[in-house]
Amino acid sequence: MVISVKNLDVRYKDKHAVKNVSFEVSKGEIFGMIGSNGAGKTSAIECIEGLRSNWSGTISVLGLDPRHDRKSLNKKIGVQLQETSYQDKVKVCELGKLFESFYDNPADFDALLKNFGLEEKKNSYVDKLSGGQRQKLSIILALMGKPQIVFLDELTTGLDPKARRDIWEKIKSLKETGVTVCMTTHFMDEAEYLCDRIAIMRQGEIVALDTLDNLVKNCGLAGKITFRSSAVLDVSEISSWDTVEKCDLANGKYCIVCDADVIFGKLSNYAAKQGILLADLNIEHPGLEDVFFKYTGETLSDESDESDESDGSGESDGKSGKSGKFGGKFAGRNRK
Numbered sequence: 001m002v003i004s005v006k007n008l009d010v011r012y013k014d015k016h017a018v019k020n021v022s023f024e025v026s027k028g029e030i031f032g033m034i035g036s037n038g039a040g041k042t043s044a045i046e047c048i049e050g051l052r053s054n055w056s057g058t059i060s061v062l063g064l065d066p067r068h069d070r071k072s073l074n075k076k077i078g079v080q081l082q083e084t085s086y087q088d089k090v091k092v093c094e095l096g097k098l099f100e101s102f103y104d105n106p107a108d109f110d111a112l113l114k115n116f117g118l119e120e121k122k123n124s125y126v127d128k129l130s131g132g133q134r135q136k137l138s139i140i141l142a143l144m145g146k147p148q149i150v151f152l153d154e155l156t157t158g159l160d161p162k163a164r165r166d167i168w169e170k171i172k173s174l175k176e177t178g179v180t181v182c183m184t185t186h187f188m189d190e191a192e193y194l195c196d197r198i199a200i201m202r203q204g205e206i207v208a209l210d211t212l213d214n215l216v217k218n219c220g221l222a223g224k225i226t227f228r229s230s231a232v233l234d235v236s237e238i239s240s241w242d243t244v245e246k247c248d249l250a251n252g253k254y255c256i257v258c259d260a261d262v263i264f265g266k267l268s269n270y271a272a273k274q275g276i277l278l279a280d281l282n283i284e285h286p287g288l289e290d291v292f293f294k295y296t297g298e299t300l301s302d303e304s305d306e307s308d309e310s311d312g313s314g315e316s317d318g319k320s321g322k323s324g325k326f327g328g329k330f331a332g333r334n335r336k
Helices: 041-049 070-074 092-100 109-115 131-142 161-176 188-194 212-218 235-239 260-274 288-296 326-334
Strands: 003-012 015-025 030-034 055-061 077-080 149-153 180-185 197-202 205-210 223-229 246-250 253-258 278-284
Touching: 003 041, 015 041, 015 055, 015 205, 030 041, 030 188, 041 055, 041 149, 041 180, 077 131, 092 109, 092 131, 109 131, 131 149, 131 161, 161 180, 161 188, 180 188, 188 288, 197 212, 197 288, 205 212, 205 288, 212 288, 223 260, 235 246, 253 260, 260 278
Parallel strands: 030 180, 030 197, 077 149, 149 180
Antiparallel strands: 003 015, 003 055, 197 205, 223 253, 223 278, 246 253
């Protein structure tokens, strides 16, 4: 395990942000944490990164304690903050040179620009980049130290669908190189597409943690089959089948709430024996959004996860990277 968190607890004055959270992350996996605003995911990840010191419990990252071995840990991890501010009128190439100076053996900045499709922006001012380009740049800077683990906090919030998809593919490519990714998000499709395992957080606690397939399989939620029929079906008979919760007919369309994988075969055989034709057939399986709602009673919206997880000061202990200019909040903590 490259990350081990045991009984992590975080408090801000009257707010209990993270409550006795425990989990582990394996080498080379993409581990995701999802939750609504204030669920505690950003607070938890910032403790793991070494950006917060006001916590109790045990955290080990690559065998290091992020609170006491922060300097050594910074050489082995890369961090993309939820919000990153840069100095006015700084160029992409200037940031590259700055970050190269932080490490004894930095990555090839030009190669990273090319890999992320930003080579033509090398001499551009950062404030002239699009939102997607700025996010790509933040990932590049997080990779400059050739990290073993990369932390990504709300990576694609505010981006258009194409920019989000482009960044997803880049994150996938990191996994292929053996880099471990620990990320937070409140986009269900993002977690479904990227994450090997997903932790669902609610009010500071992890209420479910597993692979997507297992989360869906073990949540006890039914699927749905909808269709039209060339003949009238016996709704009561279908409702008596194993795993069928209910069968309804409305506006000429049947809807069976059930274990869709089990019932689809039975329905097909039933229709064939009766000489019935089924049309407009659609099968729906429960997804991560359904699982999330079951465990939390909430739905997620496109909002940034900001002050509702902080103590109201902007920076909990002078280290958190949520506000301020680039030179003060980002560069300083990456120096050798």
